[in-house]
Every structure is written in C-alpha cells, then in structure tokens.
Amino acid sequence: MLILTCPYCGVRAEETELAPGGEAHLKRIGPDGSDEAFESYLFDRTNTKGVQLERWRHAYGCGKWFLAARDTVTMQVYGTYEAQAFGPNEDVQATVRVRHPDWSYKL
Amino acid sequence: MAETLATIRRAAPCAMISIRADLGRAGDALAEATGLAMPEQVRIVTDGSRALGWMSPDELLLIGPLDARNEMRDACDQALAGEHGLVLDVSDMRVMFAIEGPRADDVIRKLCPVDLDAMPQDGMRRTRAAQVGVAIWREGDGGGRGWRLICFRSVADYVETILRNAAIPGAHLAPR
Amino acid sequence: MSETGPFRLPQGGRLIDRAYPLEFRFDGRPLRGLRGDTLASALMGSGVMLMGRSFKYHRPRGPIASGAEEPNALLGLGQGGRFEPNQRATTTQLEQGMRLTGQNAWPSLSVDVGAVNSWLYRLFPAGFYYKTFILPRAAWKHLFEPVIRRSAGLGRAPKDVDPDRYEQAYDFAEVVVVGGGIAGLQAARDAAEAGGRVLVLEQDPHWGGRTPVDHGPAGQGAIDALLTDLRGRDNVTMRRKTMATGLYDHGYLLAREALADHDPNQGIPRQRLWRIRAGRIVTATGALERPLSFAMNDVPGVMLASAVRDYIVNHGVAPGHRIVLVTNNDDAYRTALAAQEAGLDVPAILDARPAADGPLPKMARDRGIRVMTGTGIAKVKGSRAVEGIVTCAQAGQGQPIETIDCDAVAMSGGWSPVVHLWSHCGGKLTWDDAQALFRPDPARPPLGADGEGNVTAVGAAYGDLRCAGELERDEAAMQPVWVMPAQATRKARYKMWLDFQNDVKVSDIELAAQEGYESVEHTKRYTTLGMATDQGKVSNINGLAVLSGALNQPIPATGTTTFRPPYTPLTLATIAADARGDAFQPLRKTAIDGWHVLNGAKWEPVGQWRRAYCYLRGGEDAHAAVAREIKAVRGGVGTLDASTLGKIIVKGPDAGKFLDMIYTGVMSSLPVGKCRYGLMCSENGFLMDDGVAVRLSEDTWLCHTTTGGAERIHAHMEDWLQCEWWEWKVYTANVTEQWAQVAVVGPKARTLLERLGGMDVSDDALPFMGWAEGEIAGIPARIYRISFSGELSFEVSVPANRGLELWEALHKAGADLGVTPYGTEAMHIMRAEKGFIMIGDETDGTVIPQDLGLGWAISKKKPDYIGKRAQMRSHMTDPDRWQLVGLESLDDRMIPDGAYAVAEGTNANGQRNVQGRVTSTYYSPTLGRPIAMGLVRHGPSRMGEELDFPLSNGPAVRAKIVEPVFYDKEGARLNG
Structure with a gap:
C-alpha cells in the first residue's frame, strides 16, 4: 500500500487516506474541440509502464488534489507536487532522471 | 476486571467556525479577530478556552464556547471584510469526543493510520478513524495523555462504538 | 511411561511443564498433555500419530513438521461459533479442555471410507480433473459435481457466528x-x-x-x-x-x-x-527443512529430522522409540544424537552421500551409531504406521539390501x-x-x-x-538428493510424495513434464503442487527440482512459483477485525433519527444513511403504511426528514460563473431569494446528480444534492476548482450535516407552518421557488418553497441540534390537522406520480438529461458546461436513444422494475430485440393503479402505442405509452 506525501500539508498519507484521480495534466477539451480531440481527452490514457504522472486527492486530510510522479514498475515515488502545476517541478524531474536519464514528460 | 484503556465521552457542544481564506493575506487579521496565533501547518493553537486549528492551506477551524458562536463568526467575517473568504458557523455539524487516560494513545493507534510518535505535541491531524474521516489532537489529562477527536454528527454513534471497542479492558498494545 | 502417554520421554522438554497436565479430547477420546505442548506434541506423546487425512486420496497422515510448514496435521478445533477448521496441530498451543476433531475423513480418521481413493491412486494422475471432465455436460452435472462437492474441502466451515473479538x-x-x-x-x-x-x-x-x-x-x-x-x-x-x-x-x-x-x-x-x-x-x-522423496515417505512416523529433534528437545516426546535417520547433510545428525541422548534407539543413519566424515557424523559413529553412506531408503514398510525400512544404494534403482525394523524415520533433504x-x-x-x-x-x-x-x-x-x-560446528557439504534412489523405478515414483496435503507425487510432476508442462506455474496448477493450505512450504523446491530433472534443465532455469501472502492462513475474522456488528460500517443518522426509532420507522439504507422507508402503525404492513402516508400528504399535511439531502455552500466573486459550468442550466442569473432546479453532468455527458440551487446572497449559493451525492458532488466541485479553474475565486463547503431539513408537504402545509409562527409563509411573501430566512417556532430557519411531490411544499432548514425540536413542534402543532410523518417510499411514489426523475432510478450512468425530457433545464445559450461537449457526440444526439415516457399496464399488473420491452426480431445471439425498459414502477395509492416510468426508443412520439414486457414466469405485461406525469398535470396543487 502506497505512501504519498501531500505537498499541501506535508502529511505522509497512506493510500487509504487518499483518493486516486487517474492521469495528470490532461488538457480539457470544450465545445469547440473536434470529435477526435474530445475523444482523446476523455479516453486516451498513456497507461505508462514506468514514470507516470497521476492525480491524487488527500481526501481524508486537507482535501487538496495533488500530483505525483510514480513509477508503475518499481512503485518508486519520485515526488509529489501541486495540482496547479503544468508539469512536475525541477526537483521531481531531477529525481526521475536519476533512474531514467532520458525521461521527459510531454503535456 | 482491568480498567478500560481510556475513558470515552462526548465533549459538551461547542462553537465551531469554519474559515476559508488566503491565510497568507488574511492571517494577521484572523489572528487578531480570534485572539489566537496563526497555527502552523497541521498544528492547533489553543489558549484554554478557544482553539484555532489548521485544516488545509486555506482553511481554519475556530473552536470556542458555544455561546460565543455568533460573536466568533462575526469577528471572522469582519476580519475578512474586502477579502475573498468564507466564514460559516458549523457548530452543529460535528461531534467532539474526549479520549482520556493513560492508554488513550492505544485507542487512537487502533483506529487511525497515523504515526503518533512523529506527530508534534500541538499537532492536529485530519485522518481516518476506521471508516470515517476525523481530526485528532492532544488535549486534556485524565491521568495521562488525552485526545480530542471530531467527526461528523451523523456518524457519532459509529465513532463512539469503535472508540469503546478499541478501549476495552485488557486490550492494551504493549507487548505481552 | 508417564501418565501423559506412551511416547512422552521420561525427562527433557524445555518448553513443557510436567507439573501442569492439561486434559483435552480428540474425536471424543480423553487425552492428556502438558502445559507448553502444541497439539501435535500432546497427541504424539499420547501415542496418536494419525492426525489427518490427505486431500485427494484420504491417506492416513501424521505430522511431518513441528512448525508453520506442516501440511498434514490439520484439525478442527473448538465447537459451535468457536469451531475452526484446518488448524495446524504443530503451531497451536494446547489449552485445558480443548476439543479437537479429525477432518477430511468419514466416519473417522482411523476408519475413512473415502480412503478407497488410495487403492485407485494410479487412476488419479496429474490433471485428472482436467482430463476427466471433458465429457458431456450431463455427466458433470449428475455424476462428477455431486461427488466432488461431497468430498471437496478439508475441514468444514463453521456455521455459527464467531463469538470472539x-x-x-x-x-x-x-x-x-x-x-x-x-x-x-x-x-x-x-x-x-x-x-x-x-x-x-x-x-x-x-x-x-x-x-x-x-x-x-x-x-x-x-x-x-x-x-x-x-x-x-x-x-x-x-x-x-x-x-x-x-x-x-x-x-x-x-x-x-x-x-x-x-x-x-x-x-x-x-x-x-x-x-x-x-x-x-x-x-x-x-x-x-526439506523432505526426501523415497517410496512411501508419507507413512505416519516419517518426519523431518529437525522436527523429530524439536519434539524431543522442546516437548520431551518422540514419534517412535526406534528411529532411523536418512539424510543428505550433516545437520540431521544432530537428530540422531538428540534421540540417542534421550534414550531412544537409533539403529542406523542412512546417508545418501558417498562419505560422511565431518565432526557430527564422527560424533555419531563415536557414540556407536551405525552410519551407512551411499545409502538410501528403497521403501518404508507399514501403512498406518512405520514398521521398518528397506535400504538400497542411493546410486541404484532400489534393489533392496537390508530391512531395518523401526517405528519412525527422520529425514532431511537439506534446507530452504x-x-x-x-x-x-x-x-x-x-x-x-x-x-x-x-x-x-x-x-x-x-x-x-x-x-x-x-x-x-x-x-x-x-x-x-x-x-x-x-x-556452530564444521559441516561437510550437503549433496542434493531429489529422488531416492537416484534411478528409482517408475513404480517407486508413484509412491514418492512431494506435496503431502494435495497428494502430488514425483510421478505426477514427471507426467506433467512429459505432457508438455514446462512452466513451473503451469505445472503447479496442472498438478496442484503447492496449492494446498500450506502453500507448498515443504514441497515446492523438491517439486521444481523433479520438474527440472524431467525437463533436463538446471533448477534456476525452472525457477520458483510466485510467493503470495499470507504466509500462513489468516481467519477472515482477523482481517475484518473490529468491522462487524454495529461497527461493520458507518451508519449515518440524522438529528431526528431518535424520533423515527420511537415511531415505528421501517428503515431504508440510502448510501450509508438510514432513512425511514415508512412508519408502521398498529398492525399495518409497509404497503398499507405507504398508502396511508401518501393519502395523508395529498389530503392534508405530512413531514419528511430530508436532512440527508446534500447541502454545499458555493461562495465567491466567481461562484456564478463556476456554477454555470457545474450545472447544465444557468445559475448565475438566479435572483437572490430564489431557488432553481439544476442538473449536473459528468464530463462524458451523463447525468450524475440533480437538486435545487438557492441564491443566498450576491456571491453565495447553496446547492442541494441527492442524499447519496453530497460528498461526491463536493469532491467533484473541488476537483474542477483546484485542478482546472484554480484562478477563479470560489470557496465551497459541504455543510450537509450542519442543517436538519424537514419537508412540510400537503394542502395544509402553510396552515401548519403559520401555527408555528415567526415567518410569513404566504404566497406573496414566499412564492413557489422562493426562500426566506427568519425564525420559526423560535428556531433560526431558512424555508425553501420547493416541491418534490407536486403538493404545496416547504422545506424548513434549521441548525441540526434543533432539528428534533422543529420536528416535534410541527407534530404538536399539527396534531389536529392529521400531520403525518412520511418516509422515502411515499416520497418516491409521489414524485413518480408527478413524473419527476430520481437519480439512480431513471439514471444509471448511461443516461443524459436529454433522454429524460429535461432539455428545459439545459441552457442552449451557454458556450460551455461540464458535459456539453460530450452531449454533442453522435451517439448522444442519436434520435434512436431511448427516452422517458410513462407506462400504464393494461391489466393492472405492475411491470417489474428493470423489465425490457421487446421489439420485432432477434439479435445475433438469438435473443429478442428490445426497445425500452422500466426505470421506476409503483402502485399509486392516489390513482388506485400501477404506474411506471421507462426509457423507450422514440418514446415521446409514440404516445398510445402498446409494448410487451415479457416476464420470466407468466404472460407478458402489456403497457401503453403515456405522458410521464400521471397526477395533477396542470400543477395546480403546488399552490395548495
């Protein structure tokens, strides 16, 4: 069972205190979007084997959504960061690159 | 028959005011209005009759005597005048339990996935007790360490049941 | 010979206390053990070696181990609610008065008619089940399944509630x-x-x-x-x-x-x-420690060498008085030495290695124990107890050399x-x-x-x-021995047990390999090796070594099966822990719950809330109570505890803009003092919740949600606020539990509220879809004039701690008006009579508001709201989508909930095509006949057409498509 540190309150929360929210950094497609773009927004997920950026809510805590960079193979948590970010911060990226030197994220 | 690990009782109703605001901007005004220092992250500040708990980066819970509920609410509202904020009297929404006695820690350790040793003396932790959300902090004596626990009113009977089950005589956590 | 049994040694036993004998019963037979005994040591001391029967062949079995790895000695323990099957005798401490029962045997462990299997065991090879049951279905149903069901499982599951905490x-x-x-x-x-x-x-x-x-x-x-x-x-x-x-x-x-x-x-x-x-x-x-695979290695009395040593040293008991040791390593010599020190006879040590010259073998020889190197066991003599062994050269095919009489065998194949x-x-x-x-x-x-x-x-x-x-002492190298003797005959391999509990033998693994099972995971499942309750703790390595041998590959190339928790079985009660009885799950109660308890409430769980379904009076049944409640409301006034409805405060300069995204309709234009019904959809367009939004002030709204929806919708709002529109200035708060809410409903509702006094509830002061704040009966309150029943209706909201006070005041003041408490079922029927939808009945996660005739609650002007883009997708705009209608059965039978309306023709699976289904169905006491709502293809344009709803028993119900509003179509009753 995972432990993730909530970046808003600093609590090392266990998985039962959290609610999962799926892939992070999805770009919302509104009424102007094409069928293809909207379908992709709703359904296309990277389902990464490796470094995944994902959403969690500290549901049994401060109630804030945050994002985590987690390795779906090793379960390593490279870091957590605020939900308002457009991507993982430098610290998180650097931690990922210790294990995956060629890793980069695309939004 | 051994004693229960801790006494479990419902604390007398008190005033609870929920405050949402940008605490960086409004913190000083709120501290002045409540007469309490701003609590640090996941801490609770108390002066014996009132307490101010950190609930989230933009949320505080002010606790005080029941008859001061309107005064407390209005003071916070005034402190946030001109700010984007939300002040609500939520005194009826929650029930507070006092868990007191030398083995009160054991009761909490059975219900909450929280490392109590790592929690500061003035810590306030929102977490889970068995299957419901709660907040806990240390308060009271009862011959040892004591705890306060708040939960939503609808689950108060459930919470009382699990607290009493966790406190049954002889079920201490010390190695045997 | 002590009074605790013939196999209790005269001295020794570091864990037992000879001053404290304990009495217990095994299959009714009174026996004695000592404080500090395990069940296995107590039974063994009493001379009972037969402690179990194997799963497949029901072979008689004694313990082979002294710890958690034990595959054989599994007993039923206790009685009634405290009965537990499959308890390992080797790890369970003996207590005074324990009652043990043998299992997987009938009528008893010693006389088991099921053991007939073992005469036929050459007919039950690996994969027997897979091979045999590829037969006509009838053979499965009438022949194999009953037989398997009767003999399946080891111990019997307890039937009574476990009384322990x-x-x-x-x-x-x-x-x-x-x-x-x-x-x-x-x-x-x-x-x-x-x-x-x-x-x-x-x-x-x-x-x-x-x-x-x-x-x-x-x-x-x-x-x-x-x-x-x-x-x-x-x-x-x-x-x-x-x-x-x-x-x-x-x-x-x-x-x-x-x-x-x-x-x-x-x-x-x-x-x-x-x-x-x-x-x-x-x-x-x-x-x-690992067993050795020699013929008849499962006879009771053949044990792991370390276990024999444990019983002697720890409990002062021995499985026999004359013990032969068979080993491939030095460590096992410790058992021979311990046995000899305890005064037991050790006629021989058979060491499969060509030489044994380390300190421990030397000590054994010095003490006069006969050590035979290069030697193994050709077979064990005896069936229910060891009577002797026949030796052979380990390197050969098993030609017998010598018979040695003994009553126990201690074996060691090395350690894992x-x-x-x-x-x-x-x-x-x-x-x-x-x-x-x-x-x-x-x-x-x-x-x-x-x-x-x-x-x-x-x-x-x-x-x-x-x-x-x-x-430690120096030890010489061990030598792997996977089959004893190395060139054992096919016949002997049929009798070499690997997995004792599941009766998997060397021959089974070899057969699996021969049949093409090369993966250890496949072999495990084909042969059931390691799938018993001991999870193969003593059998796995030997089994995969045999598989490697059969596949002619090194052991690491074969690999192990997956190790999965738990290490030893956990009872379900331990996993559930305190979550049982009252603590099984949270039961949410309203502030008025105690009144419902005292007034005959029959409960309905709604999410984790309990709500009154109806209130039973006198000897009436629920059906009668619901009918009475509805008539009282429609004819006078009733009260509903609506406290469970979700209440979310949304405040801030951007709150209106935000709510316009959350709801399909426009909430920003709602005037202060007014209420508006709204729908919330998920981003994929489906209707997820509905309720009445209230404009409390210029920058504050109160959003009502369904009973089950408060936490979910609050989380939904926070998700969008925090993760998408975080620059919008909006705060939300879920204040559901701050308020008790009572719906006062019926033509006399206003009269009743006026009697409580304090607020003007006239039509002028409080028109339909308006709200007002004040004090009623001295209690601070908000009153919302909204209706889910079609009647004149006020929802009165007061601080929760005063909810009961309000409720009681209403009932006191309205006694002569016949004020009647009503429950959720009356509420449901009244809303269906009015054609109002219910989240979870008319919606199921695939329904969009447009399906439900709720287009009026969807803004056409707004450029965007959550779900709007999805509702533009081709499937969502398909004119063939099923749409909401009313259904009237033609013969006064109720159409079952969920029943499908059939259409012409059949689909690819040969099933009747369908064209609609029932979403709500009730008997309407108001109309005196059944009513139903459903979703039907092109439904709204097919008024008057008839549909058939086939039943699983009896003729189909035929129903006419009608408007979904069954009662007071003009809405006149809203005004009392």
Missing part, C-alpha cells in the same frame, strides 16, 4: 525485524544500536528459533544474552506470537498477533491484525530459506548450488517508496545456515 492496530518503526531467532535478535541489536524504533516480531511463543534446540544450553545462553540486551533498550519493541503474514508496497507489513487464542474467557480480542509501516524490514525468518516476505513485494532469488537452495539476491531486493531496497535477509533466511556463529 478481533481488532487491529497501526504501528510504525524505522526497522522491523521478522523472526526472533539468533539472526533476528542480532539484527535487532544492530539496528537498535543505530537508533530509531526497532520492532521485533516472532511467530512462536518462544524466542530463539532453532538455536536452543540445535546448540543446547550454550545456544539458550546466547539467546538470553541478546534478549537481556534488547529488553534494556527503549527503542526496541518485541512481540511474540506475532506472525508477519505479508509484505506489501512501501514497507507495509501485515502481522497477526495471537492475544487470547483458544482462551475466550479473558474478554480481550482473540487476535490482532497489525498494520505496520516499516522503514526497513529485516527478514530473519530462518529456513525450512523462508523467502516469502522477501518475495511478496518483488525481491528476487538466486540459486545457491553448493547448498542446493534459493536464497534472496541482495542485488535485487524489494524496493521502498524511495526506490531503494527496503528488505534485508539475514541468517538462515539468507541461506546462511550456519548463523549461530561460534556455536
């Missing part, structure tokens, strides 16, 4: 050491020295593991010294009788502590499930580290050729949250079988 607790430590033997205690000392909290878990009641048995008083001394050291440290916690059952991600360790096993009178929980978060885990779980915890969470193993064992590979450990290895294996668990340090 169980609990759980959380713990946190920087280091958790699993195993309280010498390696674990040393590791604990080292960890404690380094600082941080150290937790040591030992599965047995005693510290020290094998060391006191294998190294005598010096071993005990070493353990005692470590214990003294550790007990003097503040940062060390030591728990006995605590079995670490599984290791999970990020150092999450589950362990079961036995607090009052089989001693229910203490009043404390019987077992406790520990949920431990460990920074680092040290596995010091020791090693398990206990690598379960290491492996549970991804730790990899490496093959140690010299010791013929898999051990943890420190280069590939399980990883913690930081991506670093978080488990260290030490001592025997790491393959360091000489971990007692200076206490």
Whole structure:
C-alpha cells in the first residue's frame, strides 16, 4: 500500500487516506474541440509502464488534489507536487532522471 | 476486571467556525479577530478556552464556547471584510469526543493510520478513524495523555462504538 | 511411561511443564498433555500419530513438521461459533479442555471410507480433473459435481457466528525485524544500536528459533544474552506470537498477533491484525527443512529430522522409540544424537552421500551409531504406521539390501530459506548450488517508496545456515538428493510424495513434464503442487527440482512459483477485525433519527444513511403504511426528514460563473431569494446528480444534492476548482450535516407552518421557488418553497441540534390537522406520480438529461458546461436513444422494475430485440393503479402505442405509452 506525501500539508498519507484521480495534466477539451480531440481527452490514457504522472486527492486530510510522479514498475515515488502545476517541478524531474536519464514528460 | 484503556465521552457542544481564506493575506487579521496565533501547518493553537486549528492551506477551524458562536463568526467575517473568504458557523455539524487516560494513545493507534510518535505535541491531524474521516489532537489529562477527536454528527454513534471497542479492558498494545 | 502417554520421554522438554497436565479430547477420546505442548506434541506423546487425512486420496497422515510448514496435521478445533477448521496441530498451543476433531475423513480418521481413493491412486494422475471432465455436460452435472462437492474441502466451515473479538492496530518503526531467532535478535541489536524504533516480531511463543534446540544450553545462553540486551533498550519493541503474514508496497507489513487464542474467557480480542509501516524490514525468518522423496515417505512416523529433534528437545516426546535417520547433510545428525541422548534407539543413519566424515557424523559413529553412506531408503514398510525400512544404494534403482525394523524415520533433504516476505513485494532469488537452495539476491531486493531496497535477509533466511556463529560446528557439504534412489523405478515414483496435503507425487510432476508442462506455474496448477493450505512450504523446491530433472534443465532455469501472502492462513475474522456488528460500517443518522426509532420507522439504507422507508402503525404492513402516508400528504399535511439531502455552500466573486459550468442550466442569473432546479453532468455527458440551487446572497449559493451525492458532488466541485479553474475565486463547503431539513408537504402545509409562527409563509411573501430566512417556532430557519411531490411544499432548514425540536413542534402543532410523518417510499411514489426523475432510478450512468425530457433545464445559450461537449457526440444526439415516457399496464399488473420491452426480431445471439425498459414502477395509492416510468426508443412520439414486457414466469405485461406525469398535470396543487 502506497505512501504519498501531500505537498499541501506535508502529511505522509497512506493510500487509504487518499483518493486516486487517474492521469495528470490532461488538457480539457470544450465545445469547440473536434470529435477526435474530445475523444482523446476523455479516453486516451498513456497507461505508462514506468514514470507516470497521476492525480491524487488527500481526501481524508486537507482535501487538496495533488500530483505525483510514480513509477508503475518499481512503485518508486519520485515526488509529489501541486495540482496547479503544468508539469512536475525541477526537483521531481531531477529525481526521475536519476533512474531514467532520458525521461521527459510531454503535456 | 482491568480498567478500560481510556475513558470515552462526548465533549459538551461547542462553537465551531469554519474559515476559508488566503491565510497568507488574511492571517494577521484572523489572528487578531480570534485572539489566537496563526497555527502552523497541521498544528492547533489553543489558549484554554478557544482553539484555532489548521485544516488545509486555506482553511481554519475556530473552536470556542458555544455561546460565543455568533460573536466568533462575526469577528471572522469582519476580519475578512474586502477579502475573498468564507466564514460559516458549523457548530452543529460535528461531534467532539474526549479520549482520556493513560492508554488513550492505544485507542487512537487502533483506529487511525497515523504515526503518533512523529506527530508534534500541538499537532492536529485530519485522518481516518476506521471508516470515517476525523481530526485528532492532544488535549486534556485524565491521568495521562488525552485526545480530542471530531467527526461528523451523523456518524457519532459509529465513532463512539469503535472508540469503546478499541478501549476495552485488557486490550492494551504493549507487548505481552 | 508417564501418565501423559506412551511416547512422552521420561525427562527433557524445555518448553513443557510436567507439573501442569492439561486434559483435552480428540474425536471424543480423553487425552492428556502438558502445559507448553502444541497439539501435535500432546497427541504424539499420547501415542496418536494419525492426525489427518490427505486431500485427494484420504491417506492416513501424521505430522511431518513441528512448525508453520506442516501440511498434514490439520484439525478442527473448538465447537459451535468457536469451531475452526484446518488448524495446524504443530503451531497451536494446547489449552485445558480443548476439543479437537479429525477432518477430511468419514466416519473417522482411523476408519475413512473415502480412503478407497488410495487403492485407485494410479487412476488419479496429474490433471485428472482436467482430463476427466471433458465429457458431456450431463455427466458433470449428475455424476462428477455431486461427488466432488461431497468430498471437496478439508475441514468444514463453521456455521455459527464467531463469538470472539478481533481488532487491529497501526504501528510504525524505522526497522522491523521478522523472526526472533539468533539472526533476528542480532539484527535487532544492530539496528537498535543505530537508533530509531526497532520492532521485533516472532511467530512462536518462544524466542530463539532453532538455536536452543540445535546448540543446547550454550545456544539458550546466547539467546538470553541478546534478549537481556534488547529488553534494556527503549527503542526496541518485541512481540511474540506475532506472525508477519505479508509484505506489501512501501514497507507495509501485515502481522497477526495471537492475544487470547483458544482462551475466550479473558474478554480481550482473540487476535490482532497489525498494520505496520516499516522503514526497513529485516527478514530473519530462518529456513525450512526439506523432505526426501523415497517410496512411501508419507507413512505416519516419517518426519523431518529437525522436527523429530524439536519434539524431543522442546516437548520431551518422540514419534517412535526406534528411529532411523536418512539424510543428505550433516545437520540431521544432530537428530540422531538428540534421540540417542534421550534414550531412544537409533539403529542406523542412512546417508545418501558417498562419505560422511565431518565432526557430527564422527560424533555419531563415536557414540556407536551405525552410519551407512551411499545409502538410501528403497521403501518404508507399514501403512498406518512405520514398521521398518528397506535400504538400497542411493546410486541404484532400489534393489533392496537390508530391512531395518523401526517405528519412525527422520529425514532431511537439506534446507530452504523462508523467502516469502522477501518475495511478496518483488525481491528476487538466486540459486545457491553448493547448498542446493534459493536464497534472496541482495542485488535485487524489494524496493521502498524511495526506490531503494527496503528488505534485508539475514541468517538462515539468507541461506546462511550456519548463523549461530561460534556455536556452530564444521559441516561437510550437503549433496542434493531429489529422488531416492537416484534411478528409482517408475513404480517407486508413484509412491514418492512431494506435496503431502494435495497428494502430488514425483510421478505426477514427471507426467506433467512429459505432457508438455514446462512452466513451473503451469505445472503447479496442472498438478496442484503447492496449492494446498500450506502453500507448498515443504514441497515446492523438491517439486521444481523433479520438474527440472524431467525437463533436463538446471533448477534456476525452472525457477520458483510466485510467493503470495499470507504466509500462513489468516481467519477472515482477523482481517475484518473490529468491522462487524454495529461497527461493520458507518451508519449515518440524522438529528431526528431518535424520533423515527420511537415511531415505528421501517428503515431504508440510502448510501450509508438510514432513512425511514415508512412508519408502521398498529398492525399495518409497509404497503398499507405507504398508502396511508401518501393519502395523508395529498389530503392534508405530512413531514419528511430530508436532512440527508446534500447541502454545499458555493461562495465567491466567481461562484456564478463556476456554477454555470457545474450545472447544465444557468445559475448565475438566479435572483437572490430564489431557488432553481439544476442538473449536473459528468464530463462524458451523463447525468450524475440533480437538486435545487438557492441564491443566498450576491456571491453565495447553496446547492442541494441527492442524499447519496453530497460528498461526491463536493469532491467533484473541488476537483474542477483546484485542478482546472484554480484562478477563479470560489470557496465551497459541504455543510450537509450542519442543517436538519424537514419537508412540510400537503394542502395544509402553510396552515401548519403559520401555527408555528415567526415567518410569513404566504404566497406573496414566499412564492413557489422562493426562500426566506427568519425564525420559526423560535428556531433560526431558512424555508425553501420547493416541491418534490407536486403538493404545496416547504422545506424548513434549521441548525441540526434543533432539528428534533422543529420536528416535534410541527407534530404538536399539527396534531389536529392529521400531520403525518412520511418516509422515502411515499416520497418516491409521489414524485413518480408527478413524473419527476430520481437519480439512480431513471439514471444509471448511461443516461443524459436529454433522454429524460429535461432539455428545459439545459441552457442552449451557454458556450460551455461540464458535459456539453460530450452531449454533442453522435451517439448522444442519436434520435434512436431511448427516452422517458410513462407506462400504464393494461391489466393492472405492475411491470417489474428493470423489465425490457421487446421489439420485432432477434439479435445475433438469438435473443429478442428490445426497445425500452422500466426505470421506476409503483402502485399509486392516489390513482388506485400501477404506474411506471421507462426509457423507450422514440418514446415521446409514440404516445398510445402498446409494448410487451415479457416476464420470466407468466404472460407478458402489456403497457401503453403515456405522458410521464400521471397526477395533477396542470400543477395546480403546488399552490395548495
């Protein structure tokens, strides 16, 4: 069972205190979007084997959504960061690159 | 028959005011209005009759005597005048339990996935007790360490049941 | 011969107390053991070696082990609610008055008619089930299934409620050491020295593991010294009788502590499930001895050498008086020496190795024990007990050399580290050729949250079988022996058991290999090797070695099966812990709940809330009560406890803009003082909740949600606010529980409220879809004039602590008006009479508001709202979507909920095509006939058409499509 540190309150929360929210950094497609773009927004997920950026809510805590960079193979948590970010911060990226030197994220 | 690990009782109703605001901007005004220092992250500040708990980066819970509920609410509202904020009297929404006695820690350790040793003396932790959300902090004596626990009113009977089950005589956590 | 039985030795037994005999019964027979006995040692001391029957052939079995790995000695324990099947006799402590029962045998362990299987065991080979049941279905149904059902399972499941308590607790430590033997205690000392909290878990009641048995008083001394050291440290916690059952991600360790096993009178929980978060885990779980595969190695009295030694040294009992040892290593000689010291006869040690010259064999020879090298067992004589063995050359085919009479055989095929915890969470193993064992590979450990290895294996668990340090003696190398003798005949291999509980033999594994099962995971499932309740603790390595031999490949190429938690079975009660009875799950109660209890409420669970379904009066049934309540409301006035409705405050300069995104309709234009019904959709367009929004002030709205929806919708709002529109200035608060809310409904509702006084509830002051704030009956209140029944209706909201006061005031003031409390069923029927939809009835996660005739609640002007883009997709705009209609059955029968309307023709599966289904169906007391709502293809344009709803029994119900509003179509009653 995972432990993730909530970046808003600093609590090392266990998985039962959290609610999962799926892939992070999805770009919302509104009424102007094409069928293809909207379908992709709703359904296309990277389902990464490796470094995944994902959403969690500290549901049994401060109630804030945050994002985590987690390795779906090793379960390593490279870091957590605020939900308002457009991507993982430098610290998180650097931690990922210790294990995956060629890793980069695309939004 | 051994004693229960801790006494479990419902604390007398008190005033609870929920405050949402940008605490960086409004913190000083709120501290002045409540007469309490701003609590640090996941801490609770108390002066014996009132307490101010950190609930989230933009949320505080002010606790005080029941008859001061309107005064407390209005003071916070005034402190946030001109700010984007939300002040609500939520005194009826929650029930507070006092868990007191030398083995009160054991009761909490059975219900909450929280490392109590790592929690500061003035810590306030929102977490889970068995299957419901709660907040806990240390308060009271009862011959040892004591705890306060708040939960939503609808689950108060459930919470009382699990607290009493966790406190049954002889079920201490010390190695045997 | 002591009074505790013929096999109790005259002295010895470091764990027993001869001054405290304990009485117990086994299958009704009174027996005696001693305090400190396990069930196995007590039975063995009493001369009872037959402790179980195997699963498949029902062969008679005695214990082969002395610990958690035991596959055979499984007993039923206790009676009634405390009965537990499949309890391992080797790890269960004897208590006064225990009642044990044999299992998997009928009528008894000693006379088992099911044992006929064993005469036929050559007809039940590996994969028997798969091969046999490829037959006509009828044969399965009438022949095999009944037979299998009768004989399936080991023990019988208890039928009564378990009366014991169980609990759980959380713990946190920087280091958790699993195993309280010498390696674990040393590791604990080292960890404690380094600082941080150290937790040591030992599965047995005693510290020290094998060391006191294998190294005598010096071993005990070493353990005692470590214990003294550790007990003097503040940062060390030591728990006995605590079995670490599984290791999970990020150092999450589950362990079961036995607090009052089989001693229910203490009043404390019987077992406790520990949920431990460990920074680092040290596995010091020791090693398990392996059996040898020789013919008839399953006869009761054939045991692991270490187990024989344990029983002698720990409990002062022996499985026999004349014990032959058979081994491929030096360690087992300790058993011969211990047996001899205990005064038992050791006629021979058969050592499969060509030579045995180490200190231990030398000591055995010096003491006059006959050591026969290069020798194995051709077969064991006897069926229900060992009568002797026939020796043979290990290198040969099993030509008999000599018969040696004996009543027990101690065997050792070497040792396997206990690598379960290491492996549970991804730790990899490496093959140690010299010791013929898999051990943890420190280069590939399980990883913690930081991506670093978080488990260290030490001592025997790491393959360091000489971990007692200076206490150890030199030992010569062991020599792997997977089949005895090496060239054993086919016939002999039919009688060499690998998995004792599931009756898997060397011949079965070889057959599987011959049939093409090359993967160890496939072979496991085909043969059931290692699938019994012991999970193959003693059988797996031998089994995969035999498979490797048959496939002619090295053992590491075959690999192991997956190790999965729990290490030993956990009772469901321990996993559930306190979550049973009143604490099974939270039961949410409103502020008025106590009144409902006292007034005949029949409950309906709604989410975790309990709500009154109806209130039973006199001797009436629920149907009658619901009809009475509806008539009272429509004819006078009723009250509904609506406190469970979700209430979310949304405030801020951008709150209106935000709500326009959350709802399909426009909320920003709602005037202060007004209410508006709204729909919320998910981003994929489906209707997820509905309710009335209230404009409290210029920048504040109150959004009502469904009873089950408050937490979900609040989370939904916060998700969008925090993750998408975080620059919008909006705060939300879920204040559902702050308020008690009472719906006062019916033509006399206004009269009743006026009697309470304090607020003007006239149509002018409080028109339909308006709200007002004030004090009613002296209680601060908001009153919303909204209606879910079609009647004149006011929802009165007061602080929860005064909810009961309001309710009682209404009932006191309205007694002469016939004010009637009504429940959820009356509410549901009244809303259906009015054609109002219900989330969860008319919606099921695939329905959009447009399907429900709710287009009026969807803004056409708004450029965007959550779900708008999805509702533009081709499937959502398909004119063939099923749409809401009313349904009137033609013969006064109710159409069952969920029934489908059939259409012409059949689909690809030969099933009737369908064109609609029922979403709500009720008997309407108001109309005196059944009513229903449903979704029908092109429904709204097919008024008057008739549909058939076939039933599983009886003729189809025929129903006419009608408007979904059945009652007061003009809405006149809203005004009383």
